[in-house]
Amino acid sequence: MTATTPGGAATGQAVLEVINPATGRCIAEVPECTPAELDEAFATAAAAQPAWAADEASRRALLRDLAQAIPAAADELVPLLSSETGKPSALPEQEVMAARMWLDWLAGVEIPTELLADDAQARIEVQRRPLGVVAAITPWNFPISSLVCKIGPALRAGNTVVAKSSPFTPLAARKLGEVMNEILPPGVVQIIAGGDHLGELMSRHPVPRKVSFTGSISAGKAVAASAGRDLKRVTLELGGNDAAILLDDVDIDTIVPAVLARAFFNTGQTCAIPKRIYAPAAIYDEVVDAFGAAADAIKLGTGPDAQMGPLSTRPQFERVCELVAETIAAGASAIAGGGPVEGDGFWFQPTILTGTRDEQRIVAQEQFGPALPILRYDSIEEALSRANATMYGLCGSVWGADTARARDVAVGLECGVAYVNSHGVHRPSSPMLGSKWSGVGVEHGVAGLLEFTERQVVFEAPAPISVAIA
Helix, strand or coil: CCCCCCCCCCCCCCEEEEEECCCCEEEEEEECCCHHHHHHHHHHHHHHHHHHHHCHHHHHHHHHHHHHHHHHCHHHHHHHHHHHHCCCCHHHHHHHHHHHHHHHHHHHCCCCCEEEEECCCCEEEEEEEECCEEEEECCCCCHHHHHHHHHHHHHHCCCEEEEEECCCCHHHHHHHHHHHHCCCCCCCEEEEECCHHHHHHHHHCCCCCEEEEECCHHHHHHHHHHHHHHCCEEEEECCCCEEEEECCCCCHHHHHHHHHHHHCHHHHCCCCCEEEEEEEHHHHHHHHHHHHHHHHCCCECCCCCCCECCCCCHHHHHHHHHHHHHHHHCCCEEEECCCECCCCCCCECCEEEECCCCCCHHHHCCCCCCEEEEEEECCHHHHHHHHHCCCCCCEEEEECCCHHHHHHHHCCCCCCEEEECCCCCCCCCCCEECCHHHEECEECHHHHHHCCEEEEEEEECCCCCCCCCC
């Protein structure tokens, strides 16, 4: 098994068509990993894991080397990311640099040991051991950073990894695998390509002891069910339908552009960004006008000056088209945008919607695109109740001039991460987690690193103990 997807398909081997979202045209074909190749990958990872786990100092040094090598390959990674995701070139550059930041942090952080007792009778420590082999399954919206944020902590903890990229974005992932395997020992990281069926095979394969998955809630439930057959550990970072509540003291001219920049980051194709806006009735019309003007000013394109690219996949483009069309047909108004851009590719106008209702899909579900409903509320209690009336619970935010007041409101949000005057901003040291159906486990931070370990209690007695001590 090669460290990355094979360069050519065997006779009869299925291939993935890679589509450029800006044009809608096929730009490459990549062979899918076969079940036999998957077995070989896991066997290779299992064989490499004991030696990899044995030398922590070496692991940390190699992570630092990776942190330098990935940005050094930016001239190849950035064009691949742009062509297969449609991102304006500034976003792939940010993604590559984020990989460096994450790996540098992981190389420097300590894995803690907990001392429970150290007395005449015993020294008791809780140490952390690697799990073994990790299966990682990543989405298409951030092909490089999603892989690095799973592979990095798994490696730091002493595990080896078999990672599957999205079938929509295998090109940059394959190049990332090549970069990693120029530095890491053979078998430590293997990046493969394939569809949902391959992810299901990974989840129920007998070798990996953990599955780390990012994707939809429905797919996450399927992964959990498959992994549960032999009690694998799982980390599931699933969908979000984040609410952003604007308070009545917001500076509209400052806050609205900031909120919209987060909501339409990566063409709205990000889990942890505002998906529905709650604005107080007293300033609702002014807020709507400001959102509409800001959306109309967004520059579409793929070049360095562009602010927003196309949707990255045809299925997601079709979903956003459907959601917006049905919402408008039901009586909502598009203050800005309202439909696809004519021509080739998966372009959609930056869209601001009013007159929507909480039960409509554009509000109740994660739209994952540049279509943002603005909802009116009459009291803070009402806004919180409506924001929390969902099975999503990834992130949420409250925006206001009085930050203490905004914080008091934000802690009432039922979500994993509550922001005040910000949203979707992450640091390697800060845990990312979801409540309700938005996730199981933790990513990022020391807590996320420890998700790739298991506890071991080391009980050291100075002399033989013949009687159990309660």
